[in-house]
Amino acid sequence: MTPSESTLLEMRGVRKTFGPVIALDNVTLNVKRGEIHGLLGGNGAGKTTLMNVLFGLYKADAGEIAVDGRVAQVRSPREAIGLGIGMVHQQFLQVNSFSAAENIVLGTPLRNRPTLDLTTPKQKIRALSEKFGLSLDPDATLESQPMGVRQRVEILKALYRDAKLLILDEPTTMLTPQQVDSLFNSLRAMVKSGLSVIFITHKLREVLTLCERITVLRNGKSVITLAREEATEDTFIKAMVGEEMNIGRSLLFAKSSYETEIAQVGSKELLKVDGLSVEAASQENQVISDWSFTLREGEILGVAGVAGNGQHELAESLMGIRPCKGKVVFDGAEMTTLVTRDLLARGIAYVPENRWDDGLLPKATVAQNLILGSHRRPPYSNGLMLNLGAILKRSQELIDEFKIKTESPQSLAANLSGGNVQRMMLARAFSQNPKLMIVHNPTQGLDIPSTEFVYNKLLERKRAGMGTLLISENLDELFLMCNRVAAIYRGRIVGVLERGQFDAYRVGRMMSGLE
Amino acid sequence: MDQFDSFIGFARLILLALVPYVLASQGTMLSGRTGVFNVAQEGIMLLGASVGFLVALYTKSLLIGIVAAAVAGGIIGLALAYFSSTLKMDQFVIGLALFFIGLGASSLAFKLVVGVTLQLPRVPTLSNLRIPLLGDIPILGEILFNQNALVYFSVLISIALYYYLYQTSWGLELRAVGENPKSADSLGVNVVLMQYATTIIGSALIGVAGAYLPMVYTGVFTQGITQGRGWLAIALTFFGGWRPQLILLGAFFFAIVEVLSLRAQIVGSAIPYQFLRTLPYITTIFVMIYAFRWTRVPAFLGLNYDREKRSLS
Ligand SMILES: Nc1ncnc2c1ncn2[C@@H]1O[C@H](COP(=O)(O)OP(=O)(O)OP(=O)(O)O)[C@@H](O)[C@H]1O
Ligand SMILES: [Mg+2]
Numbered sequence: 001m002t003p004s005e006s007t008l009l010e011m012r013g014v015r016k017t018f019g020p021v022i023a024l025d026n027v028t029l030n031v032k033r034g035e036i037h038g039l040l041g042g043n044g045a046g047k048t049t050l051m052n053v054l055f056g057l058y059k060a061d062a063g064e065i066a067v068d069g070r071v072a073q074v075r076s077p078r079e080a081i082g083l084g085i086g087m088v089h090q091q092f093l094q095v096n097s098f099s100a101a102e103n104i105v106l107g108t109p110l111r112n113r114p115t116l117d118l119t120t121p122k123q124k125i126r127a128l129s130e131k132f133g134l135s136l137d138p139d140a141t142l143e144s145q146p147m148g149v150r151q152r153v154e155i156l157k158a159l160y161r162d163a164k165l166l167i168l169d170e171p172t173t174m175l176t177p178q179q180v181d182s183l184f185n186s187l188r189a190m191v192k193s194g195l196s197v198i199f200i201t202h203k204l205r206e207v208l209t210l211c212e213r214i215t216v217l218r219n220g221k222s223v224i225t226l227a228r229e230e231a232t233e234d235t236f237i238k239a240m241v242g243e244e245m246n247i248g249r250s251l252l253f254a255k256s257s258y259e260t261e262i263a264q265v266g267s268k269e270l271l272k273v274d275g276l277s278v279e280a281a282s283q284e285n286q287v288i289s290d291w292s293f294t295l296r297e298g299e300i301l302g303v304a305g306v307a308g309n310g311q312h313e314l315a316e317s318l319m320g321i322r323p324c325k326g327k328v329v330f331d332g333a334e335m336t337t338l339v340t341r342d343l344l345a346r347g348i349a350y351v352p353e354n355r356w357d358d359g360l361l362p363k364a365t366v367a368q369n370l371i372l373g374s375h376r377r378p379p380y381s382n383g384l385m386l387n388l389g390a391i392l393k394r395s396q397e398l399i400d401e402f403k404i405k406t407e408s409p410q411s412l413a414a415n416l417s418g419g420n421v422q423r424m425m426l427a428r429a430f431s432q433n434p435k436l437m438i439v440h441n442p443t444q445g446l447d448i449p450s451t452e453f454v455y456n457k458l459l460e461r462k463r464a465g466m467g468t469l470l471i472s473e474n475l476d477e478l479f480l481m482c483n484r485v486a487a488i489y490r491g492r493i494v495g496v497l498e499r500g501q502f503d504a505y506r507v508g509r510m511m512s513g514l515e
Numbered sequence: 516m517d518q519f520d521s522f523i524g525f526a527r528l529i530l531l532a533l534v535p536y537v538l539a540s541q542g543t544m545l546s547g548r549t550g551v552f553n554v555a556q557e558g559i560m561l562l563g564a565s566v567g568f569l570v571a572l573y574t575k576s577l578l579i580g581i582v583a584a585a586v587a588g589g590i591i592g593l594a595l596a597y598f599s600s601t602l603k604m605d606q607f608v609i610g611l612a613l614f615f616i617g618l619g620a621s622s623l624a625f626k627l628v629v630g631v632t633l634q635l636p637r638v639p640t641l642s643n644l645r646i647p648l649l650g651d652i653p654i655l656g657e658i659l660f661n662q663n664a665l666v667y668f669s670v671l672i673s674i675a676l677y678y679y680l681y682q683t684s685w686g687l688e689l690r691a692v693g694e695n696p697k698s699a700d701s702l703g704v705n706v707v708l709m710q711y712a713t714t715i716i717g718s719a720l721i722g723v724a725g726a727y728l729p730m731v732y733t734g735v736f737t738q739g740i741t742q743g744r745g746w747l748a749i750a751l752t753f754f755g756g757w758r759p760q761l762i763l764l765g766a767f768f769f770a771i772v773e774v775l776s777l778r779a780q781i782v783g784s785a786i787p788y789q790f791l792r793t794l795p796y797i798t799t800i801f802v803m804i805y806a807f808r809w810t811r812v813p814a815f816l817g818l819n820y821d822r823e824k825r826s827l828s
């Protein structure tokens with residue numbers, strides 16, 4: 001094959017602006033037939049925007065797209081689909097009240113249009129899901145399905161339309177390690193059958209195990225495209241962040257030099273939970289039965305578990321969002337009956353797992369989102385009126401400190417990129433300077449420097465003697481930062497490991513109910 | 516007062532009263548299912564009543580009058596679709612503006628065409644259409660199968676809408692637009708086209724609902740002839756959970772209340788008719804409180820979809 005024959009997709013000189021923001025500037029991307037092509041880049045680098053242009057959701061200001069060597073106009077998703085492009089979005093685009101099969105066939109020319117008889121489409125769906133190991137029940141309504149299944153629906157949507165090129169925008173953020181493995185197997189099977197895949201992620205390890213070639217974006221420009229063999233982790237980090245990160249002094253890459261500091265804990269109890277139980281509000285929610293644990297000053301206590309085993313309920317009941325039984329003592333005072341507003345005032349902050357639904361007011365400005373929760377207190381409010389000057393000043397400081405990529409504090413929060421929404425939520429929680437912070441998957445969707453930044457912030461809190469409850473599905477993260485890790489399974493604490501005893505396999509067994 | 520007191524007469528009146536509710540509410544439901552929340556019903560119905568009446572008066576054809584009312588409603592629908600789907604303006608604000616436009620235009624048209632007269636012009640009322648064979652069934656035949664054409668039409672359109680929405684793949688696409696327009700868009704469904712089509716057709720149905728009033732009840736057009744039926748149609752749509760089959764059922768309740776309050780007005784009763792008239796609103800509120808799952812509304816009702824915006828406004 002000549003080089004041009006092996007090329008499936010070429011994007012040349014793509015430019016996209018949103019008002020004054022230049023999201024993409026002269027970007028080039030070249031994807032070969034039958035390869036998994038990694039797309040790397042920091043938060044707000046323009047990865048999602050580039051893919052939205054390719055999929056016809058955004059209209060580019062300039063640039064050219066060629067598929068199979070022919071220049072193509074992509075003015076709408078319909079045309080993109082016609083060219084054999086399928087996309088799995090960072091936020092799934094699904095009709096929750098429809099069944100999996102209905103979501104998949106939606107918009108396709110069904111032969112028997114007037115009858116909505118889905119027998120034949122379902123056969124095709126079953127065949128595809130078997131072929132690529134994407135098991136699901138076509139008749140189940142999506143609302144009740146876990147993230148892993150919902151993602152398979154998104155992938156099957158593309159495969160059902162005979163996509164030649166599948167775009168996956170941060171597909172692994174919401175998945176458990178097992179689900180990631182099965183996704184990778186499916187992707188490999190797809191590539192074997194001739195598909196190409198564009199794979200966006202922040203996890204270098206994933207890129208290096210899965211992708212043949214990798215393109216790096218930085219600040220809306222394509223920096224470099226490399227084959228996997230040519231490159232190491234360092235090359236990519238350099239390409240992504242420039243020289244702004246000092247790898248030698250990094251918490252992430254030079255773990256051992258921080259060991260003694262992280263291992264330290266205060267002696268005073270900050271939080272004591274005794275017999276905490278949460279009843280299921282609906283079937284999907286796991287009941288928490290009889291949890292007891294303590295968290296000391298300066299401690300980072302980890303909670304490890306596969307999503308849906310009670311961690312969401314734990315966080316919400318401690319934050320007063322969900323009714324619970326049992327006794328919770330915080331900082332010497334009982335707080336079981338307090339409402340969220342009082343809990344915030346006493347110095348507890350929360351970073352929820354689902355940033356889109358639980359963490360963000362999309363139609364409010366970045367500034368408003370940043371002070372949410374402290375907005376009743378001075379200097380932001382005198383009890384009656386908001387002090388807009390103080391709010392703007394403080395939010396600008398936070399935007400600078402947490403490097404939130406936004407045009408101004410007054411921009412709509414919904415326009416932030418995925419990782420920047422996460423930074424905004426973290427900035428809000430950290431800025432409240434809480435004695436206890438409950439963080440749930442705090443680094444999901446964050447690029448490497450931001451992850452490093454968050455870990456440093458957590459360390460700072462530890463030095464100041466404040467406590468953190470770190471709920472995470474990322475064992476590396478838990479083992480790096482925590483003094484103790486509690487493994488949970490089906491709403492029960494299976495066991496608690498001390499730092500020094502951490503063992504991924506052991507925790508893995510506990511999390512799957514084998515121990 | 517035979518009509519009210521004989522069973523047959525009473526049942527016939529209910530079916531008669533059913534029609535404007537069914538048509539206006541199905542029209543509301545249709546565009547709502549693609550996310551366009553029409554709140555101009557009262558204005559559209561008044562305009563439909565006025566235009567339908569005037570055209571029927573001059574063409575001497577009720578059918579042409581009904582078509583004209585549908586066209587007038589459709590034009591308002593087109594405006595609503597243009598301002599919300601294309602220009603992404605606030606649907607409620609536009610809807611209220613269109614209500615006032617309909618209100619004003621209906622009486623203006625009447626004054627321009629008819630002028631001020633002592634003797635109000637009349638159109639003949641829609642005659643009954645007896646269905647062969649079925650109409651001969653005792654009692655039932657008289658109630659169900661000896662009615663005017665729009666009674667049959669409103670039941671048939673409800674059935675057709677049910678079939679369309681839930682049994683065809685077009686219906687699947689239509690519902691998807693109201694539940695998650697971005698998802699529909701990303702699968703190649705033409706969101707804007709769907710919204711235009713449903714809003715125009717829906718408003719046309721509402722226009723016909725308006726024309727029904729002078730053509731069946733009174734034979735004349737008077738200001739405020741709709742008597743709040745347009746607002747009630749919105750309530751009925753919620754009452755019926757934005758589903759055509761339940762809207763048809765719910766319309767019976769609304770029609771019964773209307774007939775009862777009419778009776779109270781004419782014959783007199785222990786319960787003041789003003790109270791009876793508020794009953795549909797009160798019931799709707801209770802239905803919405805206690806049967807929220809049942810009255811599940813389209814997820815993007817009242818919101819506009821913009822492909823390049825990350826939030827839906
Ligand atoms: N619809 C929009 N309106 C305004 N600004 C936008 C819009 N979409 C993206 N942007 C801006 O464009 C830039 C690139 O965003 P994009 O979502 O492509 O980043 P990303 O590389 O996907 O980042 P992340 O890893 O955080 O998801 C950001 O500064 C973002 O605020
Ligand atoms: Mg993104």
